[in-house]
């Protein structure tokens with residue numbers, strides 16, 4: 001796949017002999033599976049790519065709380081509400097580990113948040129879709145966390161140490177999230193015909209956006225070839241998407257739900273499911289800010305930030321006071 005990516009010319013990669021000695025030594029360490037740490041020398045483009053990916057990932061975790069937050073007050077039982085609240089809090093924690101990992105690369109949290117709030121930085125396309133029914137919360141856990149796990153388990157082995165280590169805990173928590181989503185759907189699919197229909201309707205709306213989470217097809221992915229050479233990505237977008245389809249189809253069958261793709265079919269020769277063409281115009285429309293909820297998500301996020309200003313100021317005031325006290329004690 002890597003060779004194929006290079007052949008597509010998505011990015012022209014430099015061979016070892018074209019690199020200067022420092023860069024060659026760096027690439028050899030990456031090839032040998034040695035982790036790159038914050039204080040190690042790294043090519044500027046490697047640093048920038050990591051900042052881009054990790055900060056987008058962090059923003060996704062933070063904005064990703066909003067579609068689920070919409071259902072906290074309407075969860076059908078106290079237990080479901082408690083589980084959903086815990087899950088949403090986990091996502092906030094993931095965002096914080098990831099911002100910390102990005103900070104090790106010399107970018108400040110204020111800068112990253114500024115880019116999110118101004119609309120300059122991306123976050124995952126999936127969070128620009130509305131959560132219209134309780135079944136949508138099941139779909140987010142099953143399909144969105146499910147896709148996130150498929151994407152993120154390999155990242156535990158990526159070349160940048162702080163990112164790889166953050167991913168270990170994130171993946172453990174995402175597994176719990178995926179199970180809670182599937183559990184919601186099991187209940188609905190074994191419930192009344194109306195509940196099962198609610199689950200089917202949610203699957204019809206979430207299936208294709210979930211496949212888009214993995215990013216453009218390999219031939220159209222400008223960053224993949226270089227990111228794979230640097231082992232920031234270990235698998236291509238299409239490889240991970242295929243894995244998601246192969247893993248999810250039997251789970252849908254167990255629920256008794258129909259995946260909304262007439263072209264979905266097991267291919268004995270390939271040992272994989274074939275599936276229909278993704279509507280890439282929808283994907284690009286969403287990542288350019290024109291999805292069903294982009295404006296609402298950003299507005300809500302900016303308002304939450306502005307509303308929290310008094311609290312951040314209070315924390316800093318307390319920290320300043322403590323520092324003054326310690327300085328006075330040291331001087332006495």
Ligand code: FAQ
Pocket residue numbers: 052053056057058060061064065091122123124125126140144145148151212213214215216220221222223224227233237287
């Ligand atoms: N949405 O060249 P590529 C979660 C952009 S966490 C928006 O293929 P790359 C947890 C891409 O940034 C979900 N933009 O890019 C949760 C690039 O734009 P740029 C997030 C997308 O980076 C669950 C351009 O298209 N996970 O769900 C998307 O090599 C439930 C060209 O694409 C991660 O971020 C997209 N879907 O590959 C939370 C995982 N796809 O920057 C709450 C880490 C592509 O050049 C509730 N990230 N773009 O302007 C990755 O693995 C990669 O960054 C990819 C994209 C695979 C997402």
